[in-house]
Amino acid sequence: MAMNSQGRPTTPGAAGPAASGIETFTGHRGLDHEELLIFESGSLSKSGVDLPEPKPVKSRLNGLERNGPIGLPGLTEPEAMRHYVRLSQRNYAIDTGLYPLGSCTMKHNPRLNEKMARLPGFGDVHPLQPQQTVQGAIELMEALSGYLLELTGMKAVALSPKAGAHGELCGMLAIKAAHEAAGSKRSVVLVPESAHGTNPATAAFMGYTVRSIPAREDGTVSADAVREALGPDVAAIMLTNPNTCGLFEPEVVEIAKAVHDAGAYFYCDGANFNAIVGKVRPGELGVDAMHINLHKTFSTPHGGGGPGSGPVVLSDALAKFAPVPFVVRDGDELRLIEDISEAEARGQKPFGRLTAFHGQMGMFVRALTYMMSHGADGMRQASEDAVLAANYVRVGLKDLFSQPFGDQPCMHEVLFDDKFLKDTGVTTLDFAKAMIDEGYHPMTVYFPLVVHGAMLIEPTESESKDNLDLFIATMRDLAEAAKRGDVDRFKQAPRLAPRRRLDETRAAREPKLRWAPDAARKQAAE
């Protein structure tokens, strides 16, 4: 989770000459190629797939055949290959450099995970095959559950949520169902101001009123503030721990107790679980439900925005409200309970179903591969290295940057604000864009909202000390440049990327969300 400007759209400055000062005939610049849209380069008659003639049969389509062309261009294989390879080269990626996007956990993605997910026994099985033909797949789900329960100290797991926000919905629905079963009508959910936007969005979707809890001066949530906000109308608190300021909530146990004493539940946003795997069990802190972003903590790749996977671990109190499907073991046989009435016959009270089928199996395989490869010792080491790296960056930058919550250790990510840029004319966004020219993906900016001009840096455990040293040196050089008034380096940035700054205001004001032929565009405008 990160965004480039949080509703502060960027507008490019006056058009200058090409950054390099060199114009080319083709528009390409060496290895950086301009690439047409497939709608401009492809053709309706071309195809990159050779298919046999269909058998002649009498149509059973009942007269519902399409008339007229669809308008989908095709490319032959070499053309398609070049199109997508060239486009890929316009992306920054973990495999090309340090990707310090706070809260997003851009760690190395092992390729063994990809290989395992593509084993035909996992990748080429259908969710509705007879269950006796997929015992190994269900066994994998059971094994993954075992790892997640041991690492979190929780009692049950719902595997089906498709991403973190879907997991939030799952956990909060279990909480709502538990209240309903107890005959308790509660309408409020407490959410700290520093929370991910998905938290209030989830609570509001379920009809809850969101009551915001301010952060105190050290960036954490105080048990007193929570107690003050609690009441008989409060259903739950949604607390991120470690929080989005990169800090472990020191009063989390006290908060959990206060929440439980008030008859409410503790939902923990587990987006930052990667800092404490093998170090702290959330179940021992009093958590009732927590989603785990397998695509962050357990390194199933982000893929340019998904797919994710967001299993939810649950406490004893919530376990029976978990959605279908879930895995049960009858002796040697494993079974997926897919139907609500069947689950009820087993004494469960599922709140419903969140998705067709059983969840993100492809991500389960990758995450389990990651966990088996690391082992208990490797996972703990990974957490420690992630925290060590973030603190190393913090200490390396703290004299030039500004820490909003004073000089204190952080967890896996370090947060700065823009106070150090005051009067320089350089904004957080400018600073981020200048990092691009230096060959880095920017950190998360303008999040969390509780800090002005936030810069949230998460180096992860995947970087060597040399890489971290160069990153620190680069960030220091940029901060010094800003302070000595080298504003052009920031305002003009990025100059060396495939594109200069893009006009986001224009994109939002005159949305062009699909390609259309020029003539059709003109017609639409009239």
Place this chain on the structure above:
Amino acid sequence: MRYLPLEQADREAMLARIGVPAVDALFASVPADKLMKELPDLPRTKGELEVERELSKMAARNVPAGSVPFFVGTGAYRHHVPATVDHLIQRSEFLTSYTPYQPEISQGTLQTLFEFQTQVALLTGMEVANASMYDGSTACGEAVLMANRVTRRKKAVLSGGLHPHYRSVAETLSRWGGSDVVALDPDPTGAEDIISQIDDQTSCVVVQYPNAYGTIRDLAPIAEAAHAQGALLIAVVTEIVSLGLLKPPGEMGADIVAAEGQSIGNGLNFGGPYVGLFATREKFVRQMPGRLAGETVDAEGRRGFVLTLSTREQHIRREKATSNICTNSGLCALAFTIHMTLLGEAGLRRLAQINHANAVTLADQLSRIGGIEVITPAFFNEFTIRVPGDAQQIIDALAKKGVMGGVPVSRLEPSRNDLRDLIIVASTEINTDEDRAAYVKALQEVL
């Protein structure tokens, strides 16, 4: 540990620079009694070979679809995916990048999403499409919520031809979100009268096309009836290849199309990850959930792409967002768009024709077996048969003979005794004459 670049000497030097004696000093804000003393009770670090060995053993306990005559569909379909697709989605720059928040260094992802959105809009016959949802079932659930927002009404009418899992997802979201659902009885033959269920309280009518049992029917009269009452028509498509041959929902008056895109570019994966397609009319775009890529220009006036209209989304609007969705199905959308580009119009049409021809051929062969009745009047690549006996038992018996014969309706509707003799059978381009012959032979033997 092969994934961790820091060596012990590095760690010590870094701790010294930070000024703490040991790494646990950095965990000082964790209550001391909550910091784990022992390692978790799990195995230790393993090499690639050992992990591969263990997981391969698990994988070997499953019967892959490609190893047997395979006729299972009902919301997920086995199609041939060109080798190029899997190669390209494993490009580091696609696989290991994040959501494209920094557009200057994410044009690869953004341009492919823009192309994806255009392909989805064209295929469904709609004006705009988003950059993907988790899968078809959650796209369908979100479509219902969107229709409630657009119409400011709270009652959705679900066709009995809607995939039972999709129905269950929509019911779950509606129930806990405080709106109502009227779900019609299972409708294998497309005979239901859904129009009489629409009234001036109805926010939307949800109809699957082809439906979960394979049946196709004209959506235009339903759209007309819905619109007359101020309701929206949501068309759900779980087999997107069908739109290579069938009239698109947009042409028949659909206001939202929520579809599963797995069939193009994506494998079966035991149910996920898949890719939800979501398309609608331009006038509803600000009520749409999910990410959108849009065209703009950069400071030098060159065309470029950005994520746009994000004021609908949770990271800006928080509790007022149109949805809580954040991560979607980026890489699966990429697989979809690459496969679709390779097919092109010509390839997609032919692929759809082959699917239809294979299903018609199989239906004719099965209907010649005594006791078997094909009950689906009009279909694309999937149809329902009535068998003399318990469908689940027959499917299990077929599996023992090495044939995956379809989905017994009782697996999806276990409480409906009247549907226990129905099997949903799918046939795609992967099926050969030998596969069909094996199915016919095995079915004759188990009856």
